[in-house]
Amino acid sequence: MTEHDICPGGERPGDHSESDRLIDALRDLGRIMRTQYEGRASQRRILIILRESGEITQRDLTERLAIQPGSASEILAKLENAGLILRTQNGEDRRTTDIRLTDSGRTLAEDAAGQRRARHEEMFSCLSAEEKQTLLALLEKLCADWIGRYPGRRERS
Secondary structure, three states, X not given: OOOOOOOOOOOOHHHOOHHXXXXXXXXXXXXXXXXXXXXXXXXXXXXXXXXXXXXXXXXXXXXXXXXXXXXXXXXXXXXXHOOOEEEEEOOOOOOOEEEEEOHHHHHHHHHHHHHHHHHHHHHOOOOOHHHHXXXXXXXXXXXXXXXXXXXXXXXXX
């Protein structure tokens, strides 16, 4: 491999244009990132979201996770049965369910968030602070352009 090769297992530079190679690199990085994450609607991710929000409606959580309400209900039932969350009827709208962490859930969420922070630091440990700033600026520029260029194609994690 040379310094111009993208990620291991990727296509060789001579096979594609620079734009093709950028897409290949982003795709390879996306695959690696997905293996490092818990998934869109994992129990750990839900606990972290609840830790950040304090309390959230089931509808808002489902939208944030970009999953079907039935899938959310199934995962939330498991978390509730494990004593990690409480689901209560909203005082203002009886059709709405509020979700919050129990003390046990908060402890587990803190641990999960700490592991996530450490994993994020490790994932970018090969870059200097300046390189991280440059990469972030370039990715934010691409993201802003692509959101305008390709409306309706954005998923939020």
